[in-house]
Amino acid sequence: MNIGDKVRLLHGNEEGTITKISGSGRIEIEIEDGFKIPAMKNEVVVIHQTEKEYFGDEKAPAPSEATTLSSSKSQAPEPGLFLSYVPLNDKDLSVHLINNTEKDYLFMASEVFGENSRTLASGNFAAKTSQKIDEKAIPQFEKWPEVFFRFIPINHRAEKTLPAFEKKVKFKASSFFKSQHTAPVTGKKGYLFPLDHQTKTLDINQLNQDLNKENEQQPVEKQFKRPAKEIDLHIEKLADDHEFMSNSEMLRLQMETFEKNLNYAIAAGMDDITFIHGIGNGVLRKEIHKYLSQLGNIKYFQDTQKNRFGYGATLVRIN
Structure with a gap:
């Protein structure tokens, strides 16, 4: 075991x-x-x-066949930047960065310890190559720190400028040990994770200009988006890459979604709104109730409709 x-x-x-x-x-x-x-x-x-039995099934392809994150759609290696953990033995893993693209990058990879960090590797990351950046012990899995990556595309000729991007990775055991695939470039079987998928860069200045322009054109009462009567806060509904998020990051995203929709409901003059938070360990429900208890424009809030949803929910009545 x-x-x-x-x-x-x-x-x-x-x-x-x-x-x-x-x-x-x-x-x-x-x-x-x-x-x-x-x-x-x-x-x-x-x-x-x-x-082998755990990660496969009776209809799984033979071990010699490459299996990627998109294997259900295509057997061709998917382009992109990846993080791969390759077993060295039954206790240790070798950590590799993989660049399965046609572009070179400048990169930095660091472990994060609160306000401190330790740089694992940095430098030029050539196209169609891999770099070993660390080794990890499986028995210490729960103590693995968050890993932070920064990538800057390199243009060797005049071509479209792609934005630099960053990625933070913190694994959960339930998702990590289910992600075994054959890695592109190296061809080695291990635990494989995309680093550039679902990554979105934001132009803050342009976003502010668009918001200000929209607010100038709309009446005050129409500047708030009326939310749905029921808001599902389950993390899989809010983030496609939630398996890379730590518990604190998931809770922060859930609370931000809750607060935003509650504020919109109040501004839109809604009488009530229901937040579906699930049962789980009760942390999200506790934080929601703590937040609601501090507001003066809430008539009351209560647990509700569990039979209908099959999991926990909170009804909020608005003054």
């Missing part, structure tokens, strides 16, 4: 991924919603005994 194994509780329906093992026979399991529960080794059973 190792970190990364998928297990099922013998006396319950919960399934999850092992994220921590202690010498006393206790383990920690991360279930699908990110909630972590403790258990004893003798209270769980490994669903699949080997990594």
